[in-house]
Amino acid sequence: MAKKTGIKIKAADVSVHYGDKQALHNVSLDIEAKTVTAFIGPSGCGKSTFLRCFNRMNDVIPSAKVSGSIQLDGAEINDAALDPVLLRAKVGMVFQKPNPFPKTIFENVAYGPRIHGLVTSRREEQDVVEDSLKKAGLWGEVSDRLHDQATALSGGQQQRLCIARAIAVNPEVLLMDEPCSALDPIATTIIEELISELQKKFTILIVTHSMQQAARVSQKTAYFHLGELVEHGTTVDIFSNPKNDQTEAYISGKIG
Amino acid sequence: MSNVVQKLGAKKRAAIIEASLKKRHAKERRLRAYGVAAIIFAIGFLVTLLSTVIGNGYTALQQTQVKIDLEIPIAKLLNDEGQFDEKRLRRYGWGSSIKKSFRTNFPDVTDRMAQRALGELVSANAGFELRQLVEAAGPEATLPTSFWVKTSDDVDMLMKGRMDRNLPEQQRRLSDQQIAWVDALVADGKIRKVFNTTFFTAADSREPESAGILGAVVGSALALMVTVILSLPLAVMAAIYLEYFAKPGKVTDFIEVNINNLAAVPSIVFGLLGLSVFLGFFGLPRSAPLVGGMVLALMTLPTIIIATRASIRAVPTSIRDAALGIGASRMQAALDHVLPLAAPGILTGTIIGLAQALGETAPLIMIGMVAFIVDVPTSVTSPATALPVQIFIWADSAERAFYERSSLAIVVLLLFLIAMNLTAVMLRRKFEKKW
Numbered sequence: 001m002a003k004k005t006g007i008k009i010k011a012a013d014v015s016v017h018y019g020d021k022q023a024l025h026n027v028s029l030d031i032e033a034k035t036v037t038a039f040i041g042p043s044g045c046g047k048s049t050f051l052r053c054f055n056r057m058n059d060v061i062p063s064a065k066v067s068g069s070i071q072l073d074g075a076e077i078n079d080a081a082l083d084p085v086l087l088r089a090k091v092g093m094v095f096q097k098p099n100p101f102p103k104t105i106f107e108n109v110a111y112g113p114r115i116h117g118l119v120t121s122r123r124e125e126q127d128v129v130e131d132s133l134k135k136a137g138l139w140g141e142v143s144d145r146l147h148d149q150a151t152a153l154s155g156g157q158q159q160r161l162c163i164a165r166a167i168a169v170n171p172e173v174l175l176m177d178e179p180c181s182a183l184d185p186i187a188t189t190i191i192e193e194l195i196s197e198l199q200k201k202f203t204i205l206i207v208t209h210s211m212q213q214a215a216r217v218s219q220k221t222a223y224f225h226l227g228e229l230v231e232h233g234t235t236v237d238i239f240s241n242p243k244n245d246q247t248e249a250y251i252s253g254k255i256g
Numbered sequence: 257m258s259n260v261v262q263k264l265g266a267k268k269r270a271a272i273i274e275a276s277l278k279k280r281h282a283k284e285r286r287l288r289a290y291g292v293a294a295i296i297f298a299i300g301f302l303v304t305l306l307s308t309v310i311g312n313g314y315t316a317l318q319q320t321q322v323k324i325d326l327e328i329p330i331a332k333l334l335n336d337e338g339q340f341d342e343k344r345l346r347r348y349g350w351g352s353s354i355k356k357s358f359r360t361n362f363p364d365v366t367d368r369m370a371q372r373a374l375g376e377l378v379s380a381n382a383g384f385e386l387r388q389l390v391e392a393a394g395p396e397a398t399l400p401t402s403f404w405v406k407t408s409d410d411v412d413m414l415m416k417g418r419m420d421r422n423l424p425e426q427q428r429r430l431s432d433q434q435i436a437w438v439d440a441l442v443a444d445g446k447i448r449k450v451f452n453t454t455f456f457t458a459a460d461s462r463e464p465e466s467a468g469i470l471g472a473v474v475g476s477a478l479a480l481m482v483t484v485i486l487s488l489p490l491a492v493m494a495a496i497y498l499e500y501f502a503k504p505g506k507v508t509d510f511i512e513v514n515i516n517n518l519a520a521v522p523s524i525v526f527g528l529l530g531l532s533v534f535l536g537f538f539g540l541p542r543s544a545p546l547v548g549g550m551v552l553a554l555m556t557l558p559t560i561i562i563a564t565r566a567s568i569r570a571v572p573t574s575i576r577d578a579a580l581g582i583g584a585s586r587m588q589a590a591l592d593h594v595l596p597l598a599a600p601g602i603l604t605g606t607i608i609g610l611a612q613a614l615g616e617t618a619p620l621i622m623i624g625m626v627a628f629i630v631d632v633p634t635s636v637t638s639p640a641t642a643l644p645v646q647i648f649i650w651a652d653s654a655e656r657a658f659y660e661r662s663s664l665a666i667v668v669l670l671l672f673l674i675a676m677n678l679t680a681v682m683l684r685r686k687f688e689k690k691w
Contacts, residue, residue, distance in 0.1 A: 055581065057577065057580065057581065060576075060577070060580060062503075062504050084580075085583050085584070085585050086583075087583075088580065088581060088582065088583035089582075089583040092581065092582060093581035093582075095574060095577060095578065095581065097574055099572075099574035099575060099577065099578040100578070101575065101578060101579070101593055102575075102597065111579075111582065111584075111592070112582040112583065115582075115583070115584055115588055115592075116583060162578070165578075165582060166581070166582060168582075169582055169583060
């Protein structure tokens with residue numbers, strides 16, 4: 001495991017094209033280990049696109065073309081020889097809309113470890129499911145109905161289940177794409193507390209539309225505008241003393 | 257600044273909207289009327305179809321029989337061990353003894369021509385069926401002294417009112433004399449109508465009274481079985497490949513266009529293909545449900561591929577992303593998550609494709625399933641015919657009795673189709689998941 005202050009991910013000169021349209025322009029950014037880094041910026045600024053570069057989810061979109069280099073612990077992830085399956089086992093993802101599989105709660109969490117062959121017996125599977133649900137702060141609510149349909153849970157519970165599902169394979173990095181945008185304030189608070197807790201074990205990248213959320217959960221913030229990385233630094237600096245006019249305008253609510 | 261809309265006074269604005277509202281409502285009413293008219297039109301056709309078919313066919317559910325007093329000398333048919341002897345069974349004149357007994361009803365008829373005309377009233381297969389009855393009863397059974405045997409199809413038609421007595425004699429299948437005999441038998445209580453079990457337990461026959469649809473139903477079932485086994489896995493795999501693995505480009509576009517074209521190819525062309533490739537090149541057996549099923553599978557493939565692709569696309573991409581996000585391979589995402597959710601749609605598409613295949617006649621004619629088959633097929637390679645082909649054969653026959661049988665066979669075919677479509681609806685309801 002990297003040290004708390006170590007650089008976990010080095011992104012250099014990353015550009016993304018969707019067909020003829022360039023969505024991301026030469027972004028370079030270092031991500032620290034076991035830190036929460038927030039990506040903020042107005043809609044369509046490329047922050048989600050950038051996030052999807054870290055586990056190569058852009059591969060799924062036929063028209064998307066990614067260039068530049070992203071190194072995870074010194075290893076290039078855009079290497080064509082690297083199997084994205086291997087990468088995604090290291091870099092988990094939580095999506096904007098809670099998307100549990102329409103199966104049981106247990107099956108949702110057990111699926112990842114099972115397909116990667118990380119568990120070999122039913123006993124181990126149960127251990128992993130229990131532990132992951134506890135880490136996601138959901139165990140208390142679902143321990144007596146693990147075999148109910150996951151889709152019957154509330155939105156906030158579903159999102160925590162998705163987090164449990166992502167951490168069940170014990171990734172090193174966790175990507176969160178606006179994880180609270182579909183949730184009510186109470187569920188949001190619970191997830192934010194969870195993120196602070198998870199930070200002890202995982203390097204977390206979070207895309208958010210909410211400035212307050214970025215301020216509450218992150219230590220580092222990167223501000224994007226029109227596909228460019230405008231400014232980045234510690235969250236405290238960005239919010240209290242933005243160097244760039246655009247950043248200031250966005251943070252103070254003048255644009256966005 | 258004010259634009260055109262803002263410049264209007266409140267009153268004028270309201271008047272304009274009101275006027276346009278009237279137009280809009282009138283348009284809506286017109287559209288509704290067209291819709292209702294179209295539905296009434298369609299239902300009218302359906303009712304006409306059903307009433308015609310059922311009206312023509314329901315009489316085939318009954319069969320006319322005539323009573324024959326006959327003592328069968330069972331001892332003469334047994335060998336020394338007390339079992340039926342094949343040779344003696346064959347030598348016993350079943351048909352002639354029935355006719356002889358039947359003639360005793362009219363002792364005055366001595367002329368040979370007249371005796372022959374009298375014999376025509378009994379089914380030509382009556383002797384054969386009587387032998388089967390005796391054999392089934394066993395050598396120890398005490399046989400009754402009178403039997404009900406089938407009349408010929410002409411008497412059957414007369415009894416069902418499907419022969420016009422007022423027609424000139426030479427335009428009728430039965431002469432005045434024959435009709436008089438039948439009337440005498442009716443008066444004697446020697447004619448009855450019973451439920452026509454033969455129709456549901458026999459295969460085709462030259463004699464309408466001995467013909468049934470079981471052979472065709474079994475032939476259709478065997479062919480459809482082959483169709484499902486071949487087309488469902490192939491189509492689903494093709495659809496998954498096209499949706500998940502094929503790189504968009506000219507080749508994929510070409511395949512896509514061709515699949516859609518294939519769905520529109522006339523079925524007889526598939527029959528020709530089956531004739532030249534399966535029969536001509538691979539030398540597979542003629543008239544076999546195996547080949548019929550293969551041809552129908554070719555025809556059903558595009559339907560299932562299109563349905564499967566549509567249902568795969570209907571599964572939200574968030575489910576696929578979720579699977580990929582935790583490191584499932586494309587195949588795992590497809591098989592573990594997308595396919596189960598797409599299954600109801602795939603099933604529905606398959607059943608509708610099969611229902612279409614069940615009603616298909618032309619390609620089966622090309623590969624020889626139009627043959628006259630008197631045995632119920634026992635395997636996918638034994639000669640067989642199919643339900644719609646059987647209807648075609650009967651509808652093409654001269655005998656009036658086959659006409660009512662073809663109508664009843666249509667009713668049976670429609671019942672199968674309704675059952676399949678209902679199954680499709682029920683399966684979809686049952687497996688559809690909501691999230």
